[in-house]
Amino acid sequence: MALPFSPARGLRSPFLALMLAAAGAACAQPVAAPETGVPGDDGFAWRTLAGLCDLVGGRPAGSPQMAKAVEWAVASFKDAGFDSVWTEPVTVPVWTRGREWARCTAPVAFDLTMLGLGLSDGTGPDGIEAEVMVVASFDELEKRGDEAKGRIVLFNMPWESYGRTVQYRSRGASEAAKHGAVACLIRSVTPNSLATPHTGMMRYADGVPHIPAAALTVEDAGRLARLAERGLKPRVKLYMEARNLGDGTCHNVVADIRGAKWPEQVVLLGAHLDSWDVGTCAHDDGAGCALMMAAARQLMLDGKRPGRTVRVVLYTAEEIGVYGGRAYRDAHRHEGDRHVAALESDSGAFAPRGFSVEGDSLAVLRVREMAAPLAWVGADSVTAGGSGADVHPLAELGVPCLGLRVAGETYFHYHHSPADNLDKVDPVLLARDAAAVAGLARALADDPEPLPRKAPAQPAAH
Ligand SMILES: [Zn+2]
Numbered sequence: 001m002a003l004p005f006s007p008a009r010g011l012r013s014p015f016l017a018l019m020l021a022a023a024g025a026a027c028a029q030p031v032a033a034p035e036t037g038v039p040g041d042d043g044f045a046w047r048t049l050a051g052l053c054d055l056v057g058g059r060p061a062g063s064p065q066m067a068k069a070v071e072w073a074v075a076s077f078k079d080a081g082f083d084s085v086w087t088e089p090v091t092v093p094v095w096t097r098g099r100e101w102a103r104c105t106a107p108v109a110f111d112l113t114m115l116g117l118g119l120s121d122g123t124g125p126d127g128i129e130a131e132v133m134v135v136a137s138f139d140e141l142e143k144r145g146d147e148a149k150g151r152i153v154l155f156n157m158p159w160e161s162y163g164r165t166v167q168y169r170s171r172g173a174s175e176a177a178k179h180g181a182v183a184c185l186i187r188s189v190t191p192n193s194l195a196t197p198h199t200g201m202m203r204y205a206d207g208v209p210h211i212p213a214a215a216l217t218v219e220d221a222g223r224l225a226r227l228a229e230r231g232l233k234p235r236v237k238l239y240m241e242a243r244n245l246g247d248g249t250c251h252n253v254v255a256d257i258r259g260a261k262w263p264e265q266v267v268l269l270g271a272h273l274d275s276w277d278v279g280t281c282a283h284d285d286g287a288g289c290a291l292m293m294a295a296a297r298q299l300m301l302d303g304k305r306p307g308r309t310v311r312v313v314l315y316t317a318e319e320i321g322v323y324g325g326r327a328y329r330d331a332h333r334h335e336g337d338r339h340v341a342a343l344e345s346d347s348g349a350f351a352p353r354g355f356s357v358e359g360d361s362l363a364v365l366r367v368r369e370m371a372a373p374l375a376w377v378g379a380d381s382v383t384a385g386g387s388g389a390d391v392h393p394l395a396e397l398g399v400p401c402l403g404l405r406v407a408g409e410t411y412f413h414y415h416h417s418p419a420d421n422l423d424k425v426d427p428v429l430l431a432r433d434a435a436a437v438a439g440l441a442r443a444l445a446d447d448p449e450p451l452p453r454k455a456p457a458q459p460a461a462h
Contacts, residue, residue, distance in 0.1 A: 028055060030047045030050075030051070031047060031050045031054075033046040033047050033050075033427065034046065034427045034428075036427055036428045036430075036431040036432075037428070038377075038428065038431035038432055038434075038435055039435070040298050040301075040302075040435060040438065041294075041431035041434065041435065044080070044293075044294045044297060045290045045291050045293070045294035045427075045430050045431055045433075045434045046290075046427045046430060046431070048076060048289075048290040048293055048294065049282060049286050049287055049289075049290035049349075049422065049425065049430065050422055051072065051076065052069065052072060052280075052286045052289065052290065053280035053281075053282050053286055053421065053422045054280070054422070055072065056068050056069045056072050056280075057280045058275055058276060058277040058278060058279065058280060058281055059273065059274055059275050059277075059281070060095070060096075060118075060274060060275065060276060060277045060319070060320075061090075061092045061094070061250045061274040061316050061317035061319065061320055061323065061324075062092045062093070062094030062095075062245075062248035062249075062250050062317070063094070063096075063277070065277075066250055066273070066274055066316065067250075069273050069274075070087060070250075070251045070253055070273070070316075073253040073273055073289070073314050074087065074253055076293065077253070077255035077293070077312070080293065080297050081297070081300060082255040082256060082257055082296070082297075082300075082312075083256050083257055083258045084255065084256045084258075085253070085254070085255040085256075086253075086254055086255075087251035087252065087253050087254070088251060088252045088254060088327065088328065088331055089249050089250075089251055089327075090249070090250050090251060090252055090316050090317060090323050090324050090327040091247050091248075091249060091250075091323070091327075092247065092248055092249070092250045092316065092317040092320065092323045092324075093119065093244065093246070093247060093248075093320060093321070093323075094244070094245040094246065094247070094248040095118055095119050095242065095243070095244050095245065095320065096242065096243050096245060097115075097116055097240075097241070097242055097277055098122065098240070098241025098242055098243065099239075099241050100114065100115075100116050100214070100239060100240040100241060100242065101114070101238075101239050102114045102185075102214065102216070102236055102237065102238045102239070103236065103237050104220075104223075104224065104227075104234055104235070104236055105129065105235045105236065105237050106233075106234065106235040107227065107232045107233070107234065108227070108234075110223075112216055112217075112220045112224075112236065113195055113196075113197050113216065113217045113219075113220055114185075114197050114214045114215060114216050114217075114220075114238075115188075115197040115198065115199040115214060115215050115278060115417075116199065116212070116213070116214045116215075116240045116242045117169060117173075117186075117199055117200060117201070117202040117213040117214060117215060118199055118200060118201040118202065118276065118319065118320055119201055119202055119203065119204075119244060119320060120173065120202055120212050120213040120214070120240065120242050121210045121211070121212055121242060121243075121244065122212060122240040122241050122242040122243055123183065123212045123238055123239055123240045127237055127238055127239035127240075128152070128182055128183045128212065128237070128238050128239075129235060129236070129237040129238075130150060130151050130152045130182050130183065130235065130236070131150075131151050131152070131233050131234070131235050132151065132152050132153075132154050132185070132224055132228065132233075132234045132235065132236050133147050133148055133151040133152070133153050133154065133181070133228075134154045134156050134224060134225045134228040134229075135153065135154070135155060135156070136155075136156055136157055136158070137155075137157055138167075138168075138171075138175055141153065141155075141175060141176065141179065145178075145179040146179075148176060148179035148180055148181045149179065149180030149181070150180060150181075150182060151181055151182065152181065152182060152183040152184070152185060152236050152238065153172070153176035153179075153181040153183075153184050153185070154184075154185040154186070154187075154216070154221060154224055154225070154236075155168040155172050155176075155184070155185070155186045155187060156187045156221045156222065156224070156225040157186070157187060159189070159190065159191040162189065162412055165189050166189050166200070168186050168187075168189070169186055169189050169200050169201075169202055169215065170201070170202055170203055171202075171203065171205070172184050172186050172202070172213060173202055173204065173210075173211050173212075173213035174203070174204055174205035174208045176211065177208045177209045177210070177211045178205075178208055181211060182211055183211050183212045183213070183214075183238050184211055184212070184213040184214075185213070185214055185215070185216050185221070185236070185238075186213070186214075186215050186216070186221075187215070187216060187218055187221035187222075188215045188216065188217055188218055188221070188417070189215070189412070189415075189416075190218065190412050190413060190415065190417070191412055191413070192410075192412075192413045193217055193218035193219060193413075194419070195217050195219050196217060196414075196417040196418060196419045197215050197216060197217050197417065197418075198215055198412075198415060198416045198417045199215060199276050199278060199416045199417075200215075200276070200319075200416045201319060201320050201321065212238060212240050212242065214238065214240065224236070250274070250316040250317055250323075250324075251316055252313055252314065252315050252316055252324045252327065252328055253273060253313070253314040254311060254312070254313050254314075254328075255293075255296075255311070255312045256309050256310070256311050257296055257299060257300055257305070257306060257309065257310045257311075258305075258309050259305065259306055259307050259308040259309040259310070259445065260304075260305035260306065260307055261307040261308070262307055262308045262309075263308070263309050264309070264338055265308040265309065265338055265339075265340050265450065266308065266309045266310075266311045266338055266339045266340065267306070267308050267309070267310050267311065267340055267341050267342075267343075267441055267444045267445045268311050268312075268313055268339055268341065268342040268343070268391065268394070268399075269292040269295060269296055269310065269311065269312045269313070269343055269344075269345075269437060269441060270292065270312070270313045270314075270315060270325075270342060270343070270344045270345075270388065270390050270391050271285050271288030271289045271291075271292045271314060271315070271344065271345050271346060271390075272285045272288065272289070272314070272315040272316070272317075272318035272319070272324065272346060272389075272390055273285075273289055273314040273315065273316060274315070274316045274317050274318055274319055274320075274324070275319060276319055276416050278416070278417065278418045278420075279414075279417060279418045279419060279420040279421050280420065280421050280422065281420050282349075282414075282420055282421050282422045282424060282425050283348035283349060283411060283414055283415070283420050283424060283425060284346070284348065284411075284414075284415055284416065284420055285318070285345070285346045287345070287348055287349035287425055287430060287433070288344070288345035288346050288347075288349075288404075289314050290349075290430065290434075291345055291349060291430055291433045291434040291437060292312050292314075292345055292434075292437060293312055294431075294434040294438075295434045295435075295437035295438035295441055296310050296312050296438075296441065298434065298435075298438040299438060299441060299442060299445070302442070306441070306442065306445035306446060307445050307446040307448075308340060308444070308445040308446075309445075310441055310445055313328060313390075315328065315390040318346070318389055318390055322389050322390060322392075322393070324390060325389060325390035325391065325392065325393050326393050328390075328393070328394075329393035329394055329396065329397065333397060336394065336397030336398065336399060337397075337398070337453075339394060339397070339399045340399075340400070340444065340450040340451060341399065341400050341401075341402060341444045341450075341451055342387070342391035342394045342399050342400070342401045342402070343355070343387075343391070343401075343402040343403070343404065343437065343440065343441065343444070344387055344388025344389075344390055344391040344401070344402070344403050344404070345388070345403070345404040345433065345437065346388050346389065346390070346403075347403070347404065347405070347406050347408050347411055348406060348408060348411040348414075348415075348425075349406070349425050349426070349429050349430040349433050350406040350407045350408055350409075350410070350411065350426075350429055350433075351378060351406060351407040351429050351432065352374075352377055352378050352379040352404065352405070352406055352429075352432050352433050352435075352436040353378060353379065353381050353405040353406055353407055354371055354374075354378075354379050354380055354381030354382050354383070354405050354436075355367055355371055355379070355381075355382050355383075355402050355403065355404060355405055355440060356382075356383050356384070356385060356386040356387060356402065356403040356405055357382060357383070357384055357385075357387070357400065357401075357402050358385060358386055358387040358392065358395050358400070358401040358402070358403075359395070359399075359400035359401060359402075359451065359452075359453070359454055360400065360451075360452045360453065360454050361384065362452045363400045363451045363452050363453075364382060364383075364384045366447075366451055366452070367382050367402065367440070367451070368382040370440055370443035370444065370447070371439075371440055371443075373439065374435075374436055374439045374440065377432050377435050377436050377439070378432070378436075379404075379432075379435075379436030379439070379440070381405070383405070386403055387401035387402050387403045388401070388403045391403075395454075398453040398454050398455060399453070400451040400452070400453060400454075402440075404433060404436065404437060406429075406433065
């Protein structure tokens with residue numbers, strides 16, 4: 001059966017058609033977008049997100065899939081009618097997962113559902129098998145440090161908050177290696193699990209052996225912990241082909257809608273195009289890319305061009321250390337004063353709540369005024385502090401940085417897991433998020449008085 005196709009929603013330019021042909025999807029037609037009832041929404045955000053998830057999929061920085069995502073983004077911007085579109089190179093560390101598995105070998109044999117952590121080394125061809133030492137915290141590891149030598153340390157830490165719990169993913173391997181552990185496992189960083197493992201970046205500390213690190217499902221980590229509690233000394237065999245391949249080149253994608261009054265001044269809308277390699281990364285951060293593109297496009301369709309230039313930046317390599325965000329700052333440092341605001345979305349497409357403002361307290365008050373008319377979409381709550389990982393480097397140049405705040409109670413259920421797919425995104429909420437961003441971007445672009453800036457950070461004196 002042919003998919004529904006309406007010329008109005010079809011391929012308007014040859015760019016997307018060419019890209020799809022290159023992707024081996026020459027016959028692809030846009031999917032039907034659900035009717036959302038959100039004023040101004042014509043399904044663009046949904047179709048864009050569906051295109052990214054279905055035709056590109058997971059897109060780790062430095063991978064061929066990410067190169068395809070960059071091509072897809074360039075074609076999509078051109079197809080949507082942006083005035084100018086270009087890419088900017090970014091040097092990124094390239095990591096590949098390869099095949100991987102883990103198995104409890106004693107006292108009960110069963111397969112473990114796992115994902116290696118990003119930037120982890122592999123185990124070597126023979127894998128690693130050892131008794132598991134289960135701890136619930138770094139404190140417990142310190143107290144029982146003598147027991148870690150030659151063992152696989154499993155951090156079965158409870159979920160507290162993302163910021164607190166993610167420390168085990170970031171630092172767990174090196175903390176375990178300091179005590180002589182041969183590998184590190186963590187309970188996945190999520191408050192809720194349906195047997196999904198959750199990956200994410202880890203870091204090796206200087207001067208400590210690099211041991212492989214992986215996340216287990218909450219369920220499997222709990223079972224191993226209970227075996228240990230029973231005094232049964234569980235053993236695990238871990239096999240990971242993960243490799244760090246050195247530096248590669250990747251790209252940020254930048255697209256402008258030229259301002260009508262002050263074209264040299266830029267309101268930046270940012271999200272990250274790279275992702276992990278599991279699932280299709282719909283919420284993180286495909287949704288941010290789609291809704292920022294949709295919001296900017298909405299300003300073009302409003303019939304009144306924005307006063308300032310509205311620029312969408314789809315960053316690369318956020319997941320493995322915000323390389324794209326820092327590269328954009330460095331490439332545009334000389335024109336930092338021309339950036340009047342930078343707004344990021346990287347918390348998934350949930351119900352909009354409002355915005356956070358990293359900047360001058362007067363800027364917070366101004367944004368509060370600007371967001372007040374967005375009560376209709378629920379986006380009128382403005383809080384001080386925080387923006388987003390990719391725009392944050394611009395704060396050093398004095399740029400007022402903002403983040404889209406959403407009702408994120410379930411974000412970490414899907415985050416960095418094979419479950420983060422389009423079916424988890426509500427098209428109505430995606431459209432509402434886009435409407436919230438369009439509303440604030442319109443105010444930021446048209447208000448004659450730009451937001452107050454903080455003095456740029458001074459380089460440290462020598
Ligand atoms: Zn993200």
